[in-house]
Amino acid sequence: NAGVMQNPRHLVRRRGQEARLRCSPMKGHSHVYWYRQLPEEGLKFMVYLQKENIIDESGMPKERFSAEFPKEGPSILRIQQVVRGDSAAYFCASSPTAGVEAFFGQGTRLTVV
Amino acid sequence: GEDVEQSLFLSVREGDSSVINCTYTDSSSTYLYWYKQEPGAGLQLLTYIFSNMDMKQDQRLTVLLNKKDKHLSLRIADTQTGDSAIYFCAETPTGGGNKLTFGTGTQLKVEL
Numbered sequence: 001n002a003g004v005m006q007n008p009r010h011l012v013r014r015r016g017q018e019a020r021l022r023c024s025p026m027k028g029h030s031h032v033y034w035y036r037q038l039p040e041e042g043l044k045f046m047v048y049l050q051k052e053n054i055i056d057e058s059g060m061p062k063e064r065f066s067a068e069f070p071k072e073g074p075s076i077l078r079i080q081q082v083v084r085g086d087s088a089a090y091f092c093a094s095s096p097t098a099g100v101e102a103f104f105g106q107g108t109r110l111t112v113v
Numbered sequence: 114g115e116d117v118e119q120s121l122f123l124s125v126r127e128g129d130s131s132v133i134n135c136t137y138t139d140s141s142s143t144y145l146y147w148y149k150q151e152p153g154a155g156l157q158l159l160t161y162i163f164s165n166m167d168m169k170q171d172q173r174l175t176v177l178l179n180k181k182d183k184h185l186s187l188r189i190a191d192t193q194t195g196d197s198a199i200y201f202c203a204e205t206p207t208g209g210g211n212k213l214t215f216g217t218g219t220q221l222k223v224e225l
Binding site (some may be wrong): 004017033035039042043044045048057091093102103104105106107 | 117118120148153154155156157158161163212213214215217218
């Protein structure tokens with residue numbers, strides 16, 4: 001059973017471009033969480049999704065950021081018109097239910113130049 | 114709102130015990146976790162404790178929870194160089210599912 005897969009591992013974007021980060025949860029997991037880790041900080045919750053539904057997006061910036069988890073395929077975190085302050089590591093986690101343990105992917109490190 | 118705090122650095126000699134501390138503010142925390150992050154990697158769940166427990170031991174790891182003081186600690190016995198990493202404390206509130214609030218992390222350096 002493969003772990004949580006995130007791609008790409010590293011992403012470089014110029015200011016104003018769009019960034020698309022993908023997360024494939026573990027097999028059998030229907031709950032996905034996205035977190036952002038700014039340099040030398042802890043992880044901050046962004047959004048919690050189940051298949052085709054956003055359950056909690058209280059940590060998402062109001063503009064430019066969106067997330068989806070379609071019926072088929074990976075979860076996508078989309079950042080439009082990136083700015084330098086978006087440079088961070090973005091981690092995805094998945095769990096089979098809203099229970100105890102969520103498994104983390106290795107993250108996507110976004111650099112905005 | 115929730116707040117989780119940790120000291121930034123800890124340095125120990127190989128073979129000694131390490132104690133990493135964490136304080137939190139949310140009295141409704143249900144589960145408290147310790148994660149390990151190695152350079153360039155994701156987070157590995159080390160252990161967790163339910164809020165109605167005060168201690169949990171798992172091989173070299175011992176978690177102590179003081180609910181009154183909202184203080185959580187992780188003790189690593191016989192610390193090895195492979196334990197060098199950043200350790201994050203995290204909590205979930207009642208009904209919060211897996212929405213985790215993380216501390217800023219403690220960088221553990223193990224010296225020979």
